[in-house]
Amino acid sequence: MTDHATDPRTVRITPRTALVLGLASLAGLAMFFWPLFAPPEPAALGHAADAPLIFIVTLPVLIAIVLAEISGGGIDSKALAMLGVLSAINAALRPLGAGTAGIETVFFMLVLSGRVFGPGFGFVLGSTSLFASALLTAGVGPWLPFQMLCSSWVGLGAGLLPRKASGRAEIAMLAAYGVFSAYFFGFLMNMWFWPFTAGVGTQLSFVAGAPVLENLHRFAVFTLLTSTAGWDTGRAVTNLVAILLVGPAVLAVFRRAARRAAFDPVVDFVPDRARG
Numbered sequence: 001m002t003d004h005a006t007d008p009r010t011v012r013i014t015p016r017t018a019l020v021l022g023l024a025s026l027a028g029l030a031m032f033f034w035p036l037f038a039p040p041e042p043a044a045l046g047h048a049a050d051a052p053l054i055f056i057v058t059l060p061v062l063i064a065i066v067l068a069e070i071s072g073g074g075i076d077s078k079a080l081a082m083l084g085v086l087s088a089i090n091a092a093l094r095p096l097g098a099g100t101a102g103i104e105t106v107f108f109m110l111v112l113s114g115r116v117f118g119p120g121f122g123f124v125l126g127s128t129s130l131f132a133s134a135l136l137t138a139g140v141g142p143w144l145p146f147q148m149l150c151s152s153w154v155g156l157g158a159g160l161l162p163r164k165a166s167g168r169a170e171i172a173m174l175a176a177y178g179v180f181s182a183y184f185f186g187f188l189m190n191m192w193f194w195p196f197t198a199g200v201g202t203q204l205s206f207v208a209g210a211p212v213l214e215n216l217h218r219f220a221v222f223t224l225l226t227s228t229a230g231w232d233t234g235r236a237v238t239n240l241v242a243i244l245l246v247g248p249a250v251l252a253v254f255r256r257a258a259r260r261a262a263f264d265p266v267v268d269f270v271p272d273r274a275r276g
Helices: 017-037 051-072 077-096 105-118 118-139 142-159 167-197 212-262
Strands: none
Touching: 017 118, 017 142, 017 167, 017 212, 077 105, 077 118, 105 118, 105 142, 105 167, 105 212, 118 142, 142 167, 167 212
């Protein structure tokens, strides 16, 4: 039986990289939730101004991870090739379901990839997959950087799941995470636009300057009524069914490919001094 605690890590997470990811994630969360703490001007600019800032935060992080790991020997041409192939596959899969009752065919592959290749790879793959699919489907807009960041977190979380699970327990864990990540993605993506598009004067509207808990309650009701029962649940069901049906086969293929590529099996966090 394969020891999943020694699955390959094509992008190793060192303390330095973990710090970069942590700071970028905190900055990303701030860009989602800032209206709750610093009410925007009445002129609903949406995120027209801060969406480019998310690109400024997200894309350099991805580049920094790749360059830092290349220079330190943590990622090689084979890993980059794997990243390119999986990004292309995810980009091709997404149009098969996007826009139909919330069905999203990209996330289950992202979860499985992050599981096998690790949190660093999952983080990078989340952004590259969504960016590539947006170019393929002409889906570039102010929402794209937020989608990229959310997807990166989905891949990162998959790579951080407990390593010792195997067999049916592993598939059950990944299926549960697929459901959770679907609602997590929907929750955050609702937050990026809700303060600016829900109108004013209703029980679902954002109230500038209101207590944070009050606005969070309004947001929870908005999410429940507008997306949880539809889009988010469709995404969750897609992840659940896909992971249960094809998860074991895809995991086996990924692990076989990783072994043939001779990726080094390492622990999730590698001290900088151990890298020579």
